Amino acid sequence: MLLTIVTQVLSLFIWNGFGIGYHGVHNTILLITSLAICSVLLLKDRQQISAFSYSMLHDADTKLPNKQFLLAQMVKKVSQKQHFSVLLFKPHVLSNARSTFGFEQANICINERLSILNTQLQTMNALKLEIQASRSAWLAHVDDSTFGCLVIGELELSHIEQFACLIHGVFEEGLTHEDINLVDSVDIGVAYYPMHGNTAKQILQCAIQAMTEKRLQGERWRMFDSESARLSEQRLSIAAALKIAIDENQLSLHFQPQICLKTGKVVGCEALLRWHHPVFGAVSPDVFIPIAESAGVINQLTEWVVENGIQWQAKFCKLIPDHVISINISAKDLLNKDLPVLLITILNEQKVRAESVMLELTESATLEESKKIKATLDDYRLIGLKLAIDDFGTGYSSLAYLSQLGFDEVKIDKQFVLNLPFSVNDQSICRATCDIAATLGAQVVAEGIEDEQSLAMLQSYGCQFGQGYYFSKPLCADDYLAWISDVQEVEISLDATANLID
Numbered sequence: 001m002l003l004t005i006v007t008q009v010l011s012l013f014i015w016n017g018f019g020i021g022y023h024g025v026h027n028t029i030l031l032i033t034s035l036a037i038c039s040v041l042l043l044k045d046r047q048q049i050s051a052f053s054y055s056m057l058h059d060a061d062t063k064l065p066n067k068q069f070l071l072a073q074m075v076k077k078v079s080q081k082q083h084f085s086v087l088l089f090k091p092h093v094l095s096n097a098r099s100t101f102g103f104e105q106a107n108i109c110i111n112e113r114l115s116i117l118n119t120q121l122q123t124m125n126a127l128k129l130e131i132q133a134s135r136s137a138w139l140a141h142v143d144d145s146t147f148g149c150l151v152i153g154e155l156e157l158s159h160i161e162q163f164a165c166l167i168h169g170v171f172e173e174g175l176t177h178e179d180i181n182l183v184d185s186v187d188i189g190v191a192y193y194p195m196h197g198n199t200a201k202q203i204l205q206c207a208i209q210a211m212t213e214k215r216l217q218g219e220r221w222r223m224f225d226s227e228s229a230r231l232s233e234q235r236l237s238i239a240a241a242l243k244i245a246i247d248e249n250q251l252s253l254h255f256q257p258q259i260c261l262k263t264g265k266v267v268g269c270e271a272l273l274r275w276h277h278p279v280f281g282a283v284s285p286d287v288f289i290p291i292a293e294s295a296g297v298i299n300q301l302t303e304w305v306v307e308n309g310i311q312w313q314a315k316f317c318k319l320i321p322d323h324v325i326s327i328n329i330s331a332k333d334l335l336n337k338d339l340p341v342l343l344i345t346i347l348n349e350q351k352v353r354a355e356s357v358m359l360e361l362t363e364s365a366t367l368e369e370s371k372k373i374k375a376t377l378d379d380y381r382l383i384g385l386k387l388a389i390d391d392f393g394t395g396y397s398s399l400a401y402l403s404q405l406g407f408d409e410v411k412i413d414k415q416f417v418l419n420l421p422f423s424v425n426d427q428s429i430c431r432a433t434c435d436i437a438a439t440l441g442a443q444v445v446a447e448g449i450e451d452e453q454s455l456a457m458l459q460s461y462g463c464q465f466g467q468g469y470y471f472s473k474p475l476c477a478d479d480y481l482a483w484i485s486d487v488q489e490v491e492i493s494l495d496a497t498a499n500l501i502d
C-alpha cells in the first residue's frame with residue numbers, strides 16, 4: 001500500500017514536470033501530505049511488526065521469552081562455542097492451582113513467584129535474555145508448566161546446586177489464594193553443552209529427559225544421564241516388542257507349586273509369565289510387566305495369562321481335584337471391564353470351578369482409585385473367584401482398608417522370607433503378618449522359602465502355605481504336570497520347629 005502511494009505521488013510530479021506556480025504549490029502540498037501519511041503508515045507497520053515478533057517469541061500469560069527465544073539464545077551460544085547449562089524446572093503446583101483457583105488466578109500466583117525468581121537470578125550467572133532495550137528476563141517459559149534458564153560457563157555442580165536451591169526456595173511456600181495454600185514438588189533437569197549434545201535442540205531434549213526422570217529420594221535435581229537415556233530407549237524397544245509377543249508365540253507360563261505346611265500336600269500353584277524374545281532372550285517379568293503397564297499392553301497380557309492359565313488348570317485338576325491356580329493381576333487390569341466377562345467365559349468353556357482360581361493383586365494395586373477397586377473386587381467375588389493380596393508388607397495400606405476389601409489370602413513377600421533365619425526384623429514381620437491374616441480371616445502363603453530353617457520358623461508362626469525353591473522352582477507346564485503326578489505330597493518334618501535357632 002505504501003509503495004502504491006509513493007509511486008502515485010512521484011508519477012504526479014514527473015507528469016507536471018516539477019513546475020512551480022499554482023500547480024506547483026498544489027503538488028508540493030500533495031507531496032508533503034502523502035509523505036506524512038507514508039511516515040505514519042510506516043511507523044504503524046513497524047509497530048505491528050515489532051508487536052508481532054514480540055508475540056512470536058513470548059508467552060502471553062507470563063510475558064516471559066518462550067521456547068523459540070530460549071532455543072535461539074542457545075543456538076547463538078553453540079555457534080560461539082560457549083559452554084552453558086540449560087536448567088529446566090516444572091513446579092507441579094501449577095496444574096493443581098489452575099484447577100483449584102482457576103486459570104487467571106493461578107497465572108497471577110505463578111507470575112508472582114516467577115518475578116521473585118527472576119529478580120533473584122539477576123545476582124547469579126544466568127544469561128540475561130534481552131527482550132527489548134527496556135525489558136529483560138532471566139527465565140523463559142518453555143511450555144505449559146515448564147520454565148528454564150541458561151547458566152553460562154563451564155559446568156560446576158555446586159553452582160547448579162545453588163540454582164536448584166533458589167528455585168526450590170521460591171516455590172517452597174507454594175501458591176496462595178484466599179487462604180488456600182497449595183504446595184507441591186518441583187522437578188528440575190539439567191543438561192550441559194557441549195557434553196550432552198552438539199545442537200541446541202539436543203541439549204534442550206536432554207534437559208527435558210532429565211527433568212521428567214524419576215528422582216531418587218532426597219534428590220533436588222537431575223543431571224542428564226546418557227545411561228538412563230539408553231535404558232529408557234531400551235524400555236521403548238521392549239514395549240514395541242511386547243506388542244507383538246502374543247501373536248508371535250513368544251510367551252509361556254511357568255507354574256510354581258504351593259504346599260500346605262502342615263501336611264506337605266500340593267494345594268495349587270502360582271502361574272508366572274515368561275517371555276522369550278528372539279533377540280533380547282529371556283526377559284524377566286520384573287522388567288517387562290512394569291513396561292507393559294506403562295505401554296498399555298498389560299490388559300492383553302493378562303487376558304492371555306487368564307486364558308492359558310485356566311486351560312492348564314483344567315488339566316491340573318484332573319490330577320489334583322482341589323488344585324487352586326493363582327494368577328497375578330495388575331492394578332491396570334482392575335479397570336478392564338472385559339476381564340470379568342472373559343473369566344466367566346473361559347471358566348465355563350474349560351469347566352473349571354471359579355473357587356479354584358485365585359487372583360493375586362499387589363498391595364500397591366489396591367491403593368489406586370480405592371472406591372472403584374472395592375466395586376471391581378466385589379464383582380470378582382460374585383463370580384466366585386478368590387482374591388489374594390500379594391507382596392504384603394511392601395505397601396502402605398492400613399489394616400482397616402484391607403479388611404474392608406476382604407481378601408481370602410495374604411502372601412508374605414519373599415524379601416521377608418529369603419533371609420528369615422538371620423533377620424530378627426523379618427521374623428517379627430512374618431510373625432505379625434500371620435497374626436494379621438488370622439484377624440482378617442485370611443489364609444497365609446509365604447513365598448521365597450529356600451531352606452528348612454525358614455520353613456520351620458514359618459510353621460511355628462502358624463503360616464499355612466508355602467512356595468519357594470525349597471519345594472520347587474517355577475516349572476514349565478509339562479514339567480509341572482509331571483511333577484504333580486509324581487510328587488503330590490512333599491515330605492515335611494512336622495517337628496521342624498525343633499530345628500529352630502534362637
Ligand code: C2E
Nearest residue numbers: 272273285286289305328329330448449450467468469474
Ligand atoms: P510374585 O507374584 O511375587 O511372584 C513370585 C516371584 O518370586 C516369582 O518371580 C518367583 O519365581 C519368585 N520366587 C518364588 N520362590 C522363590 C524363591 O524361593 N527364591 C527366590 N529368589 N525367588 C522365588 P518371577 O517369576 O520372576 O516373577 C516376578 C514378578 O513378576 C511376580 O512376583 C509378579 O509380580 C510379576 N509377574 C509374574 N507373572 C506375572 C503375570 O502373569 N502377570 C502379572 N501382572 N505379573 C506377573
Ligand code: MG
Nearest residue numbers: 270328360390
Ligand atoms: Mg504373585
Ligand code: MG
Nearest residue numbers: 390391413447
Ligand atoms: Mg509376591
